[in-house]
Amino acid sequence: MGLFGEAKLLARGRDWRGRSRTPRSAEPFAPVRAPREFPTAWARTPAAGAVRTAIQRGVLRPLVWSQTSPEVSGLDLIEGVTGPVIFIANHASHLDAPLILGSLPGRFTRRMAVGAAADYFFDARWRAGLTALVFNAFPVERQGSRRLRSLAPRLLDEGWNLLLFPEGTRSQDGWMNQFRLGTAQLCCTRGVPAVPLAVRGSFAAMPRGRNWPRPDRPKVALHYGRPVRPDPDESMRHFNERLCAAASRLWVEEDLGWYGSLRAQARGAVALPTGPAGAGWRRVWESTRPLPDPRPRDVWDRRR
Amino acid sequence: MSRPGFVLEVDERTPPLLVHQGEGFRLEQFPLGTKVIYPPESLPGIRDVDGAIDHALRHPHGMEPLPELLRPGMRLTIVFDDISIPLPPMRTPDIRQRIIEAVLEMAAAAGVDDVELLAANALHRRMTPAELKRTVGERVYASFWPDHLRNHDAEDRANLTHLGQTRHGEDVEINRRAAESDLIVYVNVTLTAMSGGDKSVSVGLASYRSLRAHHNVHTLRHSRSFNDPPSSAMHHSYARMAGVLDEHIRVFTVETTVNNDTFPAHVGFLNKREWEWTLADQAAYLAVRRANEVTPAKLRRAVWHKTVAPYGITGIAAGLPAEVHPLTLERVHRQQLTEVDGQSDIAIMGLPYICPYNVNSIMNPILVMCLGMGYFFNLYRGRPIVRQGGALIMYHPMRNEFHPVHHPSYIDFFEEVLAETTDPATIETKFEEQFATDPWYVHLYRNSYAYHGVHPFYMWYWGAHAMEHVGDVIFVGADRTAAARMGFRVASTLADALEMARDTVGSSPSISYLHTPPLTMADVR
Numbered sequence: 001m002g003l004f005g006e007a008k009l010l011a012r013g014r015d016w017r018g019r020s021r022t023p024r025s026a027e028p029f030a031p032v033r034a035p036r037e038f039p040t041a042w043a044r045t046p047a048a049g050a051v052r053t054a055i056q057r058g059v060l061r062p063l064v065w066s067q068t069s070p071e072v073s074g075l076d077l078i079e080g081v082t083g084p085v086i087f088i089a090n091h092a093s094h095l096d097a098p099l100i101l102g103s104l105p106g107r108f109t110r111r112m113a114v115g116a117a118a119d120y121f122f123d124a125r126w127r128a129g130l131t132a133l134v135f136n137a138f139p140v141e142r143q144g145s146r147r148l149r150s151l152a153p154r155l156l157d158e159g160w161n162l163l164l165f166p167e168g169t170r171s172q173d174g175w176m177n178q179f180r181l182g183t184a185q186l187c188c189t190r191g192v193p194a195v196p197l198a199v200r201g202s203f204a205a206m207p208r209g210r211n212w213p214r215p216d217r218p219k220v221a222l223h224y225g226r227p228v229r230p231d232p233d234e235s236m237r238h239f240n241e242r243l244c245a246a247a248s249r250l251w252v253e254e255d256l257g258w259y260g261s262l263r264a265q266a267r268g269a270v271a272l273p274t275g276p277a278g279a280g281w282r283r284v285w286e287s288t289r290p291l292p293d294p295r296p297r298d299v300w301d302r303r304r
Numbered sequence: 305m306s307r308p309g310f311v312l313e314v315d316e317r318t319p320p321l322l323v324h325q326g327e328g329f330r331l332e333q334f335p336l337g338t339k340v341i342y343p344p345e346s347l348p349g350i351r352d353v354d355g356a357i358d359h360a361l362r363h364p365h366g367m368e369p370l371p372e373l374l375r376p377g378m379r380l381t382i383v384f385d386d387i388s389i390p391l392p393p394m395r396t397p398d399i400r401q402r403i404i405e406a407v408l409e410m411a412a413a414a415g416v417d418d419v420e421l422l423a424a425n426a427l428h429r430r431m432t433p434a435e436l437k438r439t440v441g442e443r444v445y446a447s448f449w450p451d452h453l454r455n456h457d458a459e460d461r462a463n464l465t466h467l468g469q470t471r472h473g474e475d476v477e478i479n480r481r482a483a484e485s486d487l488i489v490y491v492n493v494t495l496t497a498m499s500g501g502d503k504s505v506s507v508g509l510a511s512y513r514s515l516r517a518h519h520n521v522h523t524l525r526h527s528r529s530f531n532d533p534p535s536s537a538m539h540h541s542y543a544r545m546a547g548v549l550d551e552h553i554r555v556f557t558v559e560t561t562v563n564n565d566t567f568p569a570h571v572g573f574l575n576k577r578e579w580e581w582t583l584a585d586q587a588a589y590l591a592v593r594r595a596n597e598v599t600p601a602k603l604r605r606a607v608w609h610k611t612v613a614p615y616g617i618t619g620i621a622a623g624l625p626a627e628v629h630p631l632t633l634e635r636v637h638r639q640q641l642t643e644v645d646g647q648s649d650i651a652i653m654g655l656p657y658i659c660p661y662n663v664n665s666i667m668n669p670i671l672v673m674c675l676g677m678g679y680f681f682n683l684y685r686g687r688p689i690v691r692q693g694g695a696l697i698m699y700h701p702m703r704n705e706f707h708p709v710h711h712p713s714y715i716d717f718f719e720e721v722l723a724e725t726t727d728p729a730t731i732e733t734k735f736e737e738q739f740a741t742d743p744w745y746v747h748l749y750r751n752s753y754a755y756h757g758v759h760p761f762y763m764w765y766w767g768a769h770a771m772e773h774v775g776d777v778i779f780v781g782a783d784r785t786a787a788a789r790m791g792f793r794v795a796s797t798l799a800d801a802l803e804m805a806r807d808t809v810g811s812s813p814s815i816s817y818l819h820t821p822p823l824t825m826a827d828v829r
Contacts, residue, residue, distance in 0.1 A: 003594055009331050010586055013319040018586050020579035025313040 038122045038139060040151070043132040044113070044160070053110060055134055061102035064095065067213040068205050069293070072103040073258075074224030074250075078195055081227050084111075084156045086194045088183055090176045090247060091165035092203035092287075095213065095220065097135055099199060100163060103222050113155050115140040115164045140182075142168050150182075156190050166243070174203030174287025175275035176251065184230075184240035193227035194243055198250035204288040219291045223250040248272050254291065306345040309642030309824060314338040319578050322589075323654035324821065325699040325781060326667065327608045328596050329574070331589075332798055338815040339648065341689070342577060343824035346564040347639050349616015353399070356620045357406045360558060364623030365631070367556060370407065373487055374414035381485040382407055383509060386425040386455075387435050388660035390495045390562055395612045399560050401441035403491045403620075407558075408444065420481055421453040424490075424508025427515065427749070427756035428661065429710050430455040435664070458511045458756065459746050466513075467552045470544035474517035479509040483553055490557040490625075494632045496640070496683070496823060497531045500559050501629035502539065502546035512740055512758060517541055521728045524768045529682035531825060533633070546625065558622040561635040562615035564822035569614070575822060608657045609664050640825040644689065647828060649813030650805055651690035652798075653680045655700040656821055661755065661763070666707040669786040670714050670763050672700050677777070678766030680818060687828040688773055689816050695776040695805035697798070702782035709753055713745045717760035718789065726791040728768040736761050776808040 001009070014020045042048060064070070078085075085108075089100060101109050118139035122128040131137040138151040152162060164186075166179035187194050201220035206213045225246050230239045245265070251273045253261040264270050275283035312318065320331035321340060334340070350356045361370040374380065384400045387393070404421065411419055421440065423431050436453060437445040445453065456479050457463065465483035467476045482488050482505070490508075494500035507515065517523075518541035524530065526537035533539035549555070567574040571592055573585035581589070596604060619635040621628045657667060659675040667675075676698040681688065690696060706715045721735050736758060739745065745757025771777075777792045778801045787794045795801035805813065818824055 003590065006331075006590055006593060009320055009333075010589065012333065013317065014586075018581075018583040020319040020581070021317040022579050023312055023318040024315050026310065026577070026579065 038118075038125070038128040038132070040132045040136075040138050043136050048133060049110065049136075052133060052136055053106070056098075056101055056109065057106075060098050060134065064098045064102055064213075067217060068095065068099070068201075069217045069219045069295070070099055070103060070222060071219065072222045072224070073253075074197070074222075075103070075105070077224055077226045078108075081193065081195065084159050084190075084192050085161050085227065086156075086183060086187060086192055087112075087161065087163045087197060088166050088179070088194050088243060088247065089163070089197045089199055090171070090251065091167050091169070092171040092174050092199065093206045093208075094170070094211075095202045095206045096165070096199050097163065099202065099220060099222060100197065101135070108161055111159060112136060112161045112163055113138055113151075115152065115162060117142050117169070119143070140164075152186055153190060156186070156192055162186075166240075170208055171203060171287075172208070173275060173280060173283040174207065175283055176248070176273050178272065179240055179244050179247070181236060181240055184236040184243060188230045188234065188236040188239055191230065193229045195227050196225040196243055196246040196250055198223045198225075198247055198253070200251065200254045201291045204290060207288070219293045221254050221291060223253045225250045244272060245270070306347050309342055309344040309640075311642065311644055312340040312342060314340060317579075319581075321578050321817070321819065322574065323652075323699050323817075324656040325654055326672075326701045326703075327604050327657040328701075329593065329654070330699075331578075334652075334798075334817060335802070335815060338652075338817055339644070340817045340819050341642050341644055341824050341826050342819050343564055343640055343642060343822050344638070346575065346616065346822070347618050349563055349565075349618060350620070353402060353617050353620075354406070356617070357403050357558075360620040360622040361406060361410065364556065364628075365621060366624030366627035367622075370489070370556060370622070371410050371414060373556060374411050374416050376415035376417070378416055378486040379418045379420075379481075379484065380411055380416050380487050380489065381420045381422060381482050382489045382491065383422045383424050383456075383482060383505070384439065384491040385493050385499070385504075385508065386423045386428055387431050387439065387663045388425075388428055389493050389499060390613065390615060391658050391660060391663070392566065392609075392611050392613045393438075393663060394493075394562070395568075395614050396438060397441060398439050399493060399562075399617055399620075400439055400491045401444065403558050403560070404440055404444055407489050407491075408447075419448070419452060420485075421448050422479060422482065422509065423455045424504065425455050426508050426510055427458055427512065427759050427762075429749070429753045429755050432753060456509050457750055458515075459750050464511050468548050470517075470541075470548055472517075472541070472544060474541060474545060475513050476506070476545045476548040477511045477514040478505065478549070478553075482509050485553065488553055488555045490555055492557060492559045494559055494561050494636055496679075497533065497633055497636050497825065498536070498539075498682075500557075500632050501533065501625055502542035504557060504625065505549055505553070505555055506542050506545040512756065514545070515762075516736075516740075516758075517545075519762045519765060521732050521765050521768045524765045525772055527682075528769060529684050529688070530769075531682050532685045535685075555625055556622065557625045557628050558620065559628050559632040560620045561618045561632055561639065562613075563618050563639055565614050565616055566822040567613065568611060571611075605657075605666070637825070640683075640823050641685070641827050642824055644816070644826045644828045647687055647691040648689060648694065648816035649691060649809035650695045650697060650802070650815045651681075651688075652697045652815060652817040653699070653820070655680065655698055661759070662707070662710075665710045666705050668706045668711055668714055668718070669702050669704060669783070669790060670718060670760050671711075672702045672782075673790055673792075674763035674766045676700070676767075677770035678763070680820065681767070681770040681773075683818065683820065683824065684826045684828050688770075689818060689826050689828060690774060692773055693775040693808070695778065695808045695813070696770065696774045697778045697780060697795075697801045697805065699780045700782055702779055702786050704783050704786040710755060711760070712748055712754050713739055713742075713757040714755070714760040714763075717764075721760075722789050726771075728765050728771065731761065731764060776805055778804055
C-alpha cells in the first residue's frame with residue numbers, strides 16, 4: 001500500500017484534526033450524575049410575578065383570544081374558593097395552559113404555579129427559563145426513574161395554587177386518558193381541594209405537531225367544576241376516581257348541557273371519554289370535529 | 305495512575321488498529337464486534353532502582369540478608385538470565401548489571417575471592433562477548449571476562465553434576481560450578497509469568513538429560529498454560545526438580561519485573577491505544593512505516609534489533625525462590641493481566657519481529673510458529689482465548705530465512721523433519737534423539753554460537769498444546785512455501801483469512817484480537 005493509501009486508512013474514523021472518537025467500550029466509566037433541578041424560585045419572586053402578569057394579561061391572553069374563540073363556564077362555582085387549590089384539567093394541546101390561565105380570575109393566577117414536564121420544558125436552559133417566567137412553571141418528573149423531588153408539596157405549603165395535568169402528557173388523539181395518582185395523592189396528603197375542569201376543542205384548534213392554532217378562530221370550551229375535597233379517611237385511589245368522574249362529566253357538559261350531564265352521571269352513563277372504539281383515525285376524526293358554534297354567522301365573511 | 309487492561313469491542317467509532325507483522329506493522333480494520341484485548345497501561349517504574357536493589361538484598365524474603373550469607377573463602381556463583389529476556393533488550397544499564405554490581409560490592413566487602421559469573425543459557429546459543437558486556441556492564445566484564453564470566457555449557461560432561469532424580473524419575477543435572485558453590489545468587493528478569501521461580505536454576509543451568517524431562521510433548525500438552533504455573537505440568541516438574549536442588553545447593557534469588565514500556569519514544573505510538581494517537585503519533589506511524597518499507601531487508605533487521613526498550617522496573621525482590629516468586633508473579637499479573645469474558649471462535653494475533661531465540665538474529669519460520677502458537681497462544685490464564693476447534697489467524701511474513709550460525713539445526717529440522725511430518729509426538733519419537741546427540745550440532749553449540757541441536761524440537765513442542773487445541777491456523781501475508789511446509793494455510797488479507805476460516809468456525813464467528821506487544825495476558829473466564 002502506498003503512502004497515500006496508508007494515510008487514507010489512517011484517517012479513517014478521524015476528523016480533520018486527526019482525532020478519533022473513543023470507541024464506546026473504551027470510554028471511561030462515568031457515574032450517572034443525579035439530574036440537577038432547574039432553579040425556579042426566582043420565578044416566584046414579586047418582580048417576576050409582575051412581569052408574568054404583564055405577559056399573561058398583556059400578551060398571552062390577547063394573543064390566544066385573538067386566535068381562538070374561548071367559551072368559559074362554571075367560574076361562578078369557584079368564586080368562594082380560598083387558599084391553595086389544585087386545578088386539574090385534561091390535556092390535549094399547548095393551548096390548554098394559556099387558555100386556563102387566561103380564563104381564571106387574577107386572584108388565582110397571581111399565585112398560580114404550573115406543573116410542566118421536566119424532560120420537555122426543562123431540558124434546555126433557555127426553554128426552562130422562558131417557561132418558568134411566563135407560566136411560573138416548575139419541573140414535574142414523568143418517569144419515576146430520575147427521582148427528582150417534586151416541588152409541588154412545598155409550593156402548596158407556601159400558598160401557591162397549582163395547575164396540573166394529571167394525564168401526564170398531551171393526548172395523542174384528543175380524548176382523555178386515565179389520571180395518574182400524583183395529583184390525588186397531593187390532595188389527600190395536603191388536604192387541599194381540587195378544581196376539575198375540562199378543555200374541549202383545544203386539540204382541534206392546535207393538536208400535537210402544530211405550533212400555532214389553526215385559522216378561523218376555532219371554538220374552545222372550558223368548563224369549570226365545583227371544587228372536590230378529599231374526605232379525611234378517603235384513599236387516594238378513590239379520590240382519583242372521583243376526580244376522573246368529575247372531569248368526565250365536565251367533558252360531556254359541552255355536548256349535553258349542565259343539567260343533561262348531571263342526569264347522565266346519575267344514570268351512570270358518563271364514562272371516561274376515550275373516544276369511539278375501533279381504528280385510531282376515528283378517534284382523531286371525532287376529536288377534531290369543530291364544536292357547535294352558536295355565534296351568529298358573519299354574513300360578510302366568505303370563508304365561513 | 306495507569307489504566308487497567310480492558311477488552312475493546314470494535315464499533316463504528318473504532319479507528320483501524322495496529323497489528324505487528326514481523327519487522328513491520330500495519331493498520332487493520334477489524335470486523336464490528338471484534339473483541340480486542342489490551343494490556344494494562346505501563347505501571348510506573350521505581351525511581352531509585354539502586355536503592356531498591358540494596359533494600360532487596362539487605363531485606364530478603366525467607367533468608368538472611370545477603371551480606372550475612374557472604375564470608376571469606378566461600379564459593380560464590382552469580383547466575384543471570386541470558387539474552388532471551390527481556391524482549392526487546394533493555395536499555396543500558398541493564399537491571400542485571402545493576403544487581404550484579406551491588407552483589408559484587410557486598411562480596412568484595414565480605415572478602416569473597418572465589419566468584420564466578422554464569423549466563424544461564426541452557427541449550428540456547430552462547431552469548432557473545434559483546435552481548436555479555438552489554439548485560440553485565442563494563443566493570444564486571446573487565447574484572448571477570450573470560451575466565452570467571454562464562455556461558456553455561458550443557459554439553460560439557462566434565463562440568464555437569466547429576467544431583468539425583470525426582471520422585472517422577474526426572475534427572476536433575478546442573479552446572480558443576482553452581483552445584484558445588486556455597487551460594488548461588490540468581491539474577492532474574494521475569495518478563496512473563498512462565499519465567500523465574502523454580503525455573504531459573506533447574507532450566508537455566510541444566511543439561512539436555514535434565515531438560516528432556518519437562519521439555520517434551522506430553523508435558524507441554526498438559527501445561528495449560530505454561531504462563532500459569534499452577535496449571536502448568538512443566539512448572540510442576542520444575543518444582544519437583546527444585547526440591548532435589550534444595551537438598552544440595554543454596555539459592556539466593558533476585559527477581560525483577562519490568563513494566564510495559566516496550567518501545568522507545570520514536571515509535572511511542574506502538575505503546576498507545578490507536579484512538580488516542582495524536583497527529584505526531586500518526587505522522588510517526590506513516591514515516592516509520594514508509595521508511596521501514598523502503599529500507600533494505602538487512603538494514604531493516606539491524607535497525608529493529610538495535611531497538612532497545614526503555615523499561616521501568618516495577619519491583620525487585622530477593623531471597624528464597626519459593627517466597628520471592630509469588631510476589632514477582634503478582635507484579636507480572638498487575639502489569640499484564642486483562643480479564644476476558646469467554647472464548648472466541650477465532651483468535652487473531654500480530655507477531656512482532658522478535659522472540660526469545662532470535663535476539664540479534666533471524667526469525668525463521670519455526671520461531672514464528674513458536675512465537676505464535678507457543679508464546680502468544682499461551683498468554684492466557686484459565687482457558688485459551690480461542691475455543692477448542694477454533695481458528696487462529698496470525699500476521700507475519702514468515703520468510704524462508706534461517707541464520708546459518710545461530711540456527712543450523714533449525715535448517716535441517718525444517719528441511720528434513722517437517723518434510724516428513726508435523727506431528728509433535730511423531731517428531732519427538734522419531735527424530736529428537738538423533739538431533740540432540742548429533743556431534744556436529746553439539747560442537748557448534750559449544751564452540752560456535754549455535755542453538756543446541758534439539759532446540760528446534762522444543763520450539764515445535766512449544767506449539768503442541770495449540771496444535772491440539774485449534775482447528776485451523778491461517779497466516780496473513782506469510783510465505784506460502786514456508787507455511788505449507790509447517791502445515792499452515794496462508795491468506796493475503798484478513799478478509800480472505802476470515803473467509804477461509806468459515807469452514808472451521810462458520811459464517812458469523814466471534815473474534816478476539818490479542819493486542820500485543822506490549823505483552824498482554826488474557827485471564828479468560
